[in-house]
Amino acid sequence: MPPKQPEIHRPSLRPRRYGILPEIPHCYLRRAVCRRYNSRKHCYLRCDAEGYINRRAYFLGKRSVCFCRTRRPSEATPACAKRVGDIFDKPQFFVHKDAHVMDTRQGAEGDCWFISSLGCLCVDVQFPKLIAKLCPPEARDEKVGVYGFVFFRDGEWISEIIDDKLYIRAPDYDDCDDERRAVWDRSHSRLDPAVLREEYRKTFQSNSDALFFGSCADPNETWVPLIEKAFAKAHGDFNAIDGGWxxxxxxxxxxxxxxxxxxxxxxxxxxxxxxxxxxxxxxxxxxxxxxxxxxxxxxxxxxxxxxxxxxxxxxxxxxxxxxxxxxxxxxxxxxxxxxxxxxxxxxxxxxxxxxxxxxxxxxxxxxxxxxxxxxxxxxxxxxxLFTDDWNIAQHWTTIQVPWAGDYNDTKFEFDLPKPATAVIVLSQLDTRYFMGLTGQYTFQLSFRLHKSGEKQHIIRGYSSGDRSATTEVDLEAGTYEVLLQISGQRFDSLPKVEDVVKQNWLARREKLMSIGLSYDIANAKGQGVESEPEPEPEPTASVMTMTADAAPSAPSEPAVAVDASNVDATGAAGTTVGAAFTVDTEPDPASDEAPWDAVCVVGLKVFTPGMAAAIRVVKPTAAAPAVGKANLDVDDPEKDATEKVAK
The missing domain is CATH 3.90.70.10 (Cysteine proteinases)
Structure with missing residues (x-):
């Protein structure tokens, strides 16, 4: 059995979705970096400087995880679900022919981060009808009650189909067993029973105010609750979209x-x-x-x-x-x-x-x-936001993440045929849509951009949320290297993937298969075969190229075997409340702690106007081993304080 890896107590400058964020030692608040707005490169950079207080670290270390304030915190679960035609008097997807910023209202779900994002898309200036593009008229049949939406995930657009059933706050008249029913019956005792029941429905179960989750301000408009439901289904269920950036x-x-x-x-x-x-x-x-x-x-x-x-x-x-x-x-x-x-x-x-x-x-x-x-x-x-003259090139691979926060031996390279403004994004998989099968490891990304063959970096990219690190810079024509720094943390309090499968394969079989399929598809991005380079596209066309690279080793958690033929694309996966997997998190006292084995699927995306960059992965091999490690940055918490800084 391999020797047990030493435990590293390393502060995280980013709050995690799971576990408890450790307190940040005072010494790390002093070894800080600051951000400045660079007008020439139109981006926020971090200045390598000692002596500044790291307000970002202090702020993130004290706040709660993500943004998850709810509008109705006292309501735990919805009472029932009904079709749009049974809730709204005169339902319309758009009442005013398009989405309006006054339409959006958050419900009982803690997804203010998502509803606020919808509000940003409702102001039509240079990019009109952004909401309408997510569900165009030809993708929905309001009479039948079928809607198709598109969302962007892991570098590509994905589609999601839903029915028109929505959750409401109040139960049916016959199911209402609380004091509300008794008060209602006493105050309406003189009405005909049929009229009494209909008045109850109109009061508690009709139009936008009856909805449990998000709703529109107009009593008969439906686009907000339907897009929220589609987004929840695309990620598993409503629990998966509770809290975010x-x-x-x-x-x-x-x-x-x-x-x-x-x-x-x-x-x-x-x-x-x-x-x-x-x-x-x-x-x-x-x-x-x-x-x-x-x-x-x-x-x-x-x-x-x-x-x-x-x-x-x-x-x-x-x-x-x-x-x-x-x-x-x-x-x-x-x-x-x-x-x-x-x-x-x-x-x-x-x-x-x-x-x-x-x-x-x-x-x-x-x-x-x-x-x-x-x-x-x-x-x-x-x-x-990008117009049609921008091109996207991307490449995904699988990285074995060391327990020390060094720069990885694997790196990306890309070629620019001519000078351009480049938006560079290093991303990991969006684990939200296979939540529950994420395992015990979490990762934080950053990178350095170098001109090929030069030691001094041009710019650094830092995380903007949980899944990406970005930067924007003007570059000359040539070849560039992207050095990856991926910091991993393991939380033993989180369940292992194999434990989730073992404890849910029978009771939650359909749910497990659906989420397991998402897990397999996502991780397959980094396990493909190197593709042949594609010809350069026409300058005026918007082109997306995507390749994948072979993994250096198998993931530490086995993928879930899934029979895709048994997964109903329009099933109730996105309309289930309280769908968290059942997992026994009590550790086994007889088992030893597993050795460090962190694997992260990452992708590099390069956005450039008028042309597409050519991206490739460079990995050390027996014939061409890595020549030394890239030096840590001067403000990196893991840098040896006794090491002399190169001038």
Whole structure:
């Protein structure tokens, strides 16, 4: 048996979906990096500098995992499910011929990160009808009750088909056994029984207010609950979309690339306003989030209407009479900012109301000053959208991740035939859609970009959420190397894949097969055969190329054998509540801890306008072994403090 690997207590600068985030030692708060907005490269960079307090590490170490505030926290489960025609009086997918930003309202699910992303897509400027493209008219039959949606996942568009059954909050009249039924019967005792039952249905089970999960503000509009259901089904069930990062939500809906901005680390706020915020809904989409504060404020008096640990949509940014103003949407569809420029505040005049096209009301949409926006929202996500003249090249492979956080021996290379602005994304698999079969390992990605043969890096890419690290840079023609740094953590409290299969193969067979199929398909991306290079596409065509590379070793957890013929594509997998697998997490006292065996499937995507990059994987072999390890960065927590820094 191999010797037991030493346990490394390494702080994580990114909160994980599972387990408890360890406290960050004070020494790591001093060895810090800062971010600055680079106008030439249009990206946020980290400056290699000692002496700055790492506000990002401190902030992330203290906050809760992801964004998961709910609108109705007291309701545990829905009462029943009914078809759209049985809920709505006059159901319409779009009431006003298209989605509107005032439509979205979050329900009892903790998916404010997703609903806020939907709100960002509703402001049609340079990219119109983004919501309609997810479910075009030819992909839905509202009379029959069948809808087809598309989402972006792991570098490609996937489709999902659903029926029109939606969960509602109140049970049927005959199933209602709480005090509500007794009160209703007493107050309507003089009515005919048939009329009494119909009035009960109209009061508790009709139109948008009856829905348990997300809904539209219009009582007869259906696009929000249906797209939320399709997104939940695409990822397994509603439990799978509870909590997340707002930027990743926009990526899943648009195929864009998100860069995370920490408000406390912005050095040039004027540049961010001019080069970023003023381009909202033109070149970028923005959403933001607040953290969980240490002091409880149940009446929200000190927060001025801004909720803790909650995601918001940034809809507009304007300069009005010397005031920098941001238009923001709370996905709840209610509860607004009550500071300067809030509804009814002294700053508003009839001229301002007309110029900004604003009306007072509690629909969750409000204006606030730019300075207050940066103070209230700790994290901002900027998602770049791509037009048809951008091309995407991508390549996936499987990496054996060491327990030490060194740069990996495997690296990516890509060729640019001419100078271009390149958006570079290093991604791992989106584990949300095979949640439960993720195993005990979690990973955080970063990378360095080098000109081929040069030791000094050009730029570094850092994580923007759980699954990707990104950067954007202007490059000359030539060959470039992407050095990978993948940090892995193992949580023994999480179940192993084989344990999940063993304990659910009989009781949850269909669910296990569905999620297992997703697991197999996802991990197969990194286990293919090297493909032949494809010819360069025409400059005006939008091209996506994807290749995969052979894995260096088999994954530590065996893939689940699945018979795809038994999986119903339109089944109830996406309409099941409380579908978490049953797993006994008690450790076996007689078993020894397994050796470190972390495997991560990663892909490199390079977006370039007017041409496609050629990507390949370079792995050490017996004939061409790796020549030494890439040096760790000067601000890396794992760097030996006694090592001299090369000048």
């Amino acid at each position: 707002p930027g990743e939500g926009i990526e899943d809906l648009t195929g864009g690339v998100t860069t995370e901005i920490v408000s406390a680390d912005i050095l040039d706020k004027d540049l961010l306003w001019n080069e970023g915020f003023l381009r909202v809904n033109k070149e970028f989409l923005f959403n933001s989030g607040t953290r969980q504060y240490g002091h409880a404020d149940p009446n929200e008096l000190g927060r001025q209407g801004i909720e803790d640990d909650h995601a918001y949509s940034l809809l507009r940014a304007v300069d009005y009479n010397g005031n920098r103003l941001c238009m923001v949407k709370n996905p709840w569809g209610e509860t607004e900012w009550n500071g300067p420029w809030s509804d009814g505040s002294k700053e508003w005049t009839p001229e301002a109301m007309k110029a900004l096209e604003h009306k007072f009301g509690n629909e969750g949409i409000f204006w606030m000053p730019y300075a207050d926006f940066l103070r209230r929202y700790d994290q901002i996500w900027r998602t770049r």
